Amino acid sequence: MTKKDEKKPEYYQDYLELEKLLKIQQLNSDKQGQHAHDEMLFIIIHQVYELWFKQILYELDSIINIFSINEINESNIGLCVSRLDRITEIQKILIDQVSVLETMTPMDFLDFREFLVPASGFQSKQFRLIENKLGLLQDQRYTYGNANYKSYLNKNDSNEVQTSEDADNLFVLMEKWLERTPFLNWGKTSFWKEYEAAINEMLSYDRSLIENNENYSDKERKIHLKHHQSTKGSFGVVIDEKKHKKMVENGEWRLSHQATQAALLILLYRDQPILYNPYKLLTKLVDVDELFTTWRHRHVLMVSRMIGKKIGTGGSTGTKYLNKTAEKHQIFKDIRELTTFLIPRSSLPTLPSKIQDDLGFYYHVRKKNGK
Amino acid sequence: MTKKDEKKPEYYQDYLELEKLLKIQQLNSDKQGQHAHDEMLFIIIHQVYELWFKQILYELDSIINIFSINEINESNIGLCVSRLDRITEIQKILIDQVSVLETMTPMDFLDFREFLVPASGFQSKQFRLIENKLGLLQDQRYTYGNANYKSYLNKNDSNEVQTSEDADNLFVLMEKWLERTPFLNWGKTSFWKEYEAAINEMLSYDRSLIENNENYSDKERKIHLKHHQSTKGSFGVVIDEKKHKKMVENGEWRLSHQATQAALLILLYRDQPILYNPYKLLTKLVDVDELFTTWRHRHVLMVSRMIGKKIGTGGSTGTKYLNKTAEKHQIFKDIRELTTFLIPRSSLPTLPSKIQDDLGFYYHVRKKNGK
Amino acid sequence: MTKKDEKKPEYYQDYLELEKLLKIQQLNSDKQGQHAHDEMLFIIIHQVYELWFKQILYELDSIINIFSINEINESNIGLCVSRLDRITEIQKILIDQVSVLETMTPMDFLDFREFLVPASGFQSKQFRLIENKLGLLQDQRYTYGNANYKSYLNKNDSNEVQTSEDADNLFVLMEKWLERTPFLNWGKTSFWKEYEAAINEMLSYDRSLIENNENYSDKERKIHLKHHQSTKGSFGVVIDEKKHKKMVENGEWRLSHQATQAALLILLYRDQPILYNPYKLLTKLVDVDELFTTWRHRHVLMVSRMIGKKIGTGGSTGTKYLNKTAEKHQIFKDIRELTTFLIPRSSLPTLPSKIQDDLGFYYHVRKKNGK
């Protein structure tokens, strides 16, 4: 608002570098002298995808940056939530725009498909960077044909992707942040102990109901008791450090025990003002995961419709690959699965008043104290 | 599928020219040494818009090309419907992605808004081309500040836009195509006469009902008769050549009388197989209009929220401009308004058998004749 | 989880009362012996609309309830934001599902339209309740044919709607809540004074730039100075109590001066943790307004396509009515227009440290104090 009059006026087409942007759509079918009308759409939609990937990476980098500092300012958590929110809005567009690609029919695709080989979405460096920066474990990757995913990239791209593998990712930084949460220690007791007690009370009450229900046949009672036993066992990952360790070793769980507890505390007590943004943050991370899963599913359906069971342009049986990654490439699934361990508000351990105060707003507390 | 092994393999990043694509996002705020995080989103979303505009123009050009030939092959009408369908799918994305821009708050925008002046969506050459190729009348344009819209473009862009003004546009070509429809002449009678008769019968019946309804007070009867009279008058644009001419002179109607009748015939008898695709075509054209209207409305809301009543970066009071164009820049509104003149299937004039045959499928007719 | 075994098992169809739900779709065209296939869709989609309206009213009532208490608990603001968020998600569905109705063509509609007269969406009691509970001013209502909107309802419905007119609505309750915000008084100074100073400094700097820019012709300089003067004037509604009063008298502004300032403070300092949820709340209210506006626009387009310029089943020229209401029935537009008065973060008055503390979290403050 202040210095504008001094600058040379900006022209829209120059600001957006439209001259460059709008001449980099060269159809391979044209180069081969066999113009295929629909190849233009194919190029443009993939360029749009890559522009959005750039934006996602840009937001992701800024979030990683914020989380790389030990003492994260509260208001920065809100900022990260906003930026994750932007990422999810972009992901929704990534999903919706599959329907534009679906206006291309399989036969239209056949007109130029041969000219693409072996280029493939498989080779999108930016998408690999997104996966790594979110924190995908390399051994969780679904590998195609026993070849490392980087082998499909050229030297430069492969190096850049390698760097992102080695750097701190959002999963790891979020885990450290969770581990620093000061609210687990409740003085003489702890969140952990109180939660365990609440679970046990709830479970014994349930057990007595099953044992005393006269409508059950012996067989039915047995089945219900078995279910009950397995429910009890499932809480282990949160309350039993050994069980947690075992699950981590088996690759069934990734989040550290301390971080797991902190995440559960945030989910359970999110009505507390100070936990509202941390709760939103955890939720948004699960959203990001889910939306990529949905995008992959949508993509599978579209591809399988486009090429049937043919081999993908990159050599993969496209649909199988995408299905597997939709299933395996979920990074924040521990957070999602914590919903298993939520308990009704009425069974929640009461917060010690000191913790309650810490979790409230200063202003609010002061007012209550008549200041 | 056949020649692929002879070519040098195609690399995804090269095919999409990603190196060039991903380096043309230079933030003005960075150039000024005042990095504004959200300017990246602003640039990328506008580049995405322009890529989609290119695709829309590409499809539009191909449709105009098909319609430029006098004898349009029937199967090409289907092709045009598919391509218009693609355009509408893209338009839906244009609308949806406003929600990505809305993740930028007004204060985030203030951080870099001054660096953009006076660049403005106003200066999108491609959008002007779309408007002109669809067939926007130049005197229908809402002009901002009495200045011709081309005055905001640089010399080259202005010339290119001028060329599109002078060339045949889709509205004009569609009108000519409608005028060539051979189904209006029904031998001894005509669609026009039969339709007029059907309207008159329907209207006199309605009139007698009003006149004979004993529940009406005199005042109520008068009001109903007045309404009835005005309904009767409104059919004029289709059945009365003079009335049509007058409306054209007043700028209330644009489509020629012959084309108006042909369009109405298509809308009324679209259950006939041969009219199915022409009907779809007319419908899709109205869709394209509507989606741009919706996009402008959505855009108005977003902009007014972003900048309030401030002056737009291009100098316009942005929201007023967009509101006016949403209202005025409708190209196929005559087609839309033809729904006013539809009549129930039960009142439709029966098609003469010769016309009925012409409208059916050859195969079907042959079977009926026992061949 | 605890008492389930004692209850009689619940059957899905009974829980949802499906037997009743699924038999209340009686086609008028069937009653008249002229089955019109598409009337079923017409009934079902309107029933779906009314179910969603019920849900919106249910959430709205709960929010009004929370805001009716003088001392609103901070965590309840978060709860209201969540419930407004639910309302907006429902509104998006209301908008999207117009496309289901659009699968009905004008001619299909003509098959049963006459059987509906004069029933009309006009007569939706629930929608009137929503408008009143949000806080639509009765003299802001676009009246059709000089008749009060309640005259289209039957006695019972009219009474219920009247009650909602007289009760406290969300606009009024939100205004009172804003007026109670304690952060406007900054001790020796006030938010109001500091904001005015910041505006003035910003404006004089801009003025000097215009005056000293040697590239301007005299004429250009005059135009820029005129613009500058009008920008300056527009800030009046916030900083000048008299100007504010005048605008209220003219019906150009509705929110009280105190509430206007509080809302602006929340928008400007929303990065402060304690203002995050209030900021979200104001934003969500504008969202609700916008989505109803969008819904009306979408509806206008659909109706005008369905019936052309015919008279609506309720006797209104449907599209004109809907267009007018889309324009006039905006309740929280003052909040939206406050974006006009935002200033860049760099020009924001620094918060006095006492206010800063009040706005932070207790926990955070304690840590800073080394406790």
Add this chain to the structure above:
Amino acid sequence: MTKKDEKKPEYYQDYLELEKLLKIQQLNSDKQGQHAHDEMLFIIIHQVYELWFKQILYELDSIINIFSINEINESNIGLCVSRLDRITEIQKILIDQVSVLETMTPMDFLDFREFLVPASGFQSKQFRLIENKLGLLQDQRYTYGNANYKSYLNKNDSNEVQTSEDADNLFVLMEKWLERTPFLNWGKTSFWKEYEAAINEMLSYDRSLIENNENYSDKERKIHLKHHQSTKGSFGVVIDEKKHKKMVENGEWRLSHQATQAALLILLYRDQPILYNPYKLLTKLVDVDELFTTWRHRHVLMVSRMIGKKIGTGGSTGTKYLNKTAEKHQIFKDIRELTTFLIPRSSLPTLPSKIQDDLGFYYHVRKKNGK
């Protein structure tokens, strides 16, 4: 339009039976004296789902009705396409509105979840009817806990569902319709033979390219030849009656050999005017399948987030059930997989002129013949 003045005026609330509609939302949590705010949403959204299911069934029944007649009028194919199109628009809403349910958090759900047991979406009679009427094979059903899916329904509902199992379904009727297509017999030759020849030519050319490519190592050549062999084999289901029979026996294919060929012909020659609507029809059936698959996936994600790995209210591990059905409950997958067997337009066998004529429009043909 004609008889309206004679009828008693219709009141909106009565027409839609709103009095009944809006009082069948009784919260179980209220009955138990433990009001859970979010149970209202749970009831309303499921009632909305059931209303939409009713509409889908209504359209499905009308399509089945049309297809039950041996000689289907061409214009009725267009009508079926429109009605399938309506079904898909409804399905999109079913998917979108999951996001309304997602505004309910897991802890909000826990407040009333126990009151629902064992009611479950599992017990939706209407959804079972949809599956059966589309043509789901009973042995394709994913059974939960070895119990027949009808065992979860009460007697009446179970009987109604049984009836739908026994009646003609859309898959079977579509298959018969395909088998009646007269275009497979090309006089001295047949579509089948010509297609086989085109495939063979294409494949031998590809083979020679592999064999003569000097850049291949022996190992690479072997791999490519193996791929080539397997591609060749995959065409069997269309061109080799024995192979087709075997695949049917193994449950890998369902569509009869005759119908498979007809479907492929329609897909390959859909540019022919008379095949345009049949092509649309096949495409829409695949759409319906896909959208239910997408809906189930979306649903899985939502449920797993809501309840984690807990047992569903109906006793199922909800997410596993939904995942399995998303995978297995695809009815028109043969049609989808036919894309595997498409070949480029340039390799398509030329239609014999007699067939070409049969596929064109009568009108068009006449003109060409100078009549």
